[in-house]
Amino acid sequence: MRASDADRERVAQVLHNALSEGRITVNELEERLTTVYAAKLVGELKPVTADLPTSSAALEAAPTRALGFPDQRIGGHPGSPVSIGVMSGAVRKGSWVLPPQHTSFAFWGGAEIDLRQARFADRQCTITAVAIMGGITITVPDDINVDVTGIGFMGGFVLEDKSGAPPAPPTAPTVKINGLGFWGGVVVYRKPAQRSEPPQIEGA
Template sequence: MMSELPEMRASDAERDRVAEALREAVAEGRLDMEEFAQRLDAVYKARTHGELEPLVRDLPVPGSATSLAERGAPAPVAEGWADRIGGPPSSTWAVAVMGGFQRRGSWTAPRRFTAFAFWGGGEIDLREARFEDREVVIRCFAIMGGMQVIAPPDLDVQVGGVGIMGGFDDKAGGPGTPGAPRVRITGLAFWGGVGVARKERRARREQLREERRKPLE
């Protein structure tokens, strides 16, 4: 549905609704992370309905900020990033030697976190984490082992590691929503791999499922 007033100025609430539609699309696999990052950046730079509309035109929602409001799409849940920044870190390092480690759930990521895996594996899950500061550096060293970092779609993630006879996946890097902490992921994968993935929080996945079950009015 085309907006009848494409030159009308977009409100913050309308930009947030379009951003929410993009987050749902990436969670469902309709967009890859590179395209999601490009569109999300364009959302928060958009000034009019006409600039917002093309960003969701090819997604299974009406293609304008106005029609999203008419549909009755709920306002996005406030992430409250300010409430998740600060506090003493839970730990500053993790090691897996012929074994494994996990950092997940409600833990506090430090300003500098170093993870090492040798013939082992590790998981660093940031979806429910707090952050000691607004900028966090995670250094991953996988030697004949593997490691995965999981981030929510709205977190600012920058990936800059190196793979030597191994892989350091940077496809999930990209900007987050306003106010999101920045997480820089760096390090080395030698005969091993470091993967970075975007996944929705469990509560958010359940909310999306409930919304899809509700019939449109």
């Protein structure tokens, strides 16, 4: 039987508990988690905790859930890997698929990326945003995980949470945003998800 995200998360929790009890080391945890998140079948998960005390129920397949977010958002044909605004503007929003790696570059111009109606080619995607004497705005919905690690040099690279929502569950898509704001700015806005609007796609 194919393993679901819920199956993998339940086994991961068993491993975290084993770490807290001193049964495995941090290195063993990392190695086993790599196996867990790469597992395609439920049977591949069982050997990971074979030497640990756990209930068999934790390793059985999770009950079938009603389809819905976040699982349905992962997958699809990746959209453009770049958005470039040089003395002009670039927009990526509406119904599109964020590729595993997307690079956004703005020089004397601007770029806008909106993920509130987007899908994600992989569970983890990365956006590299570079703004030089320009600006890039990235809007992410509050039902995905976002990790912002960019650098501002004579500029800014900031995350502004305007949603007031708690962190998304670990099974939700994760978007890592890195890059540089040099005499320019990159602003990441976390806002409430809006998935009822009609899709629209603009590109430059």
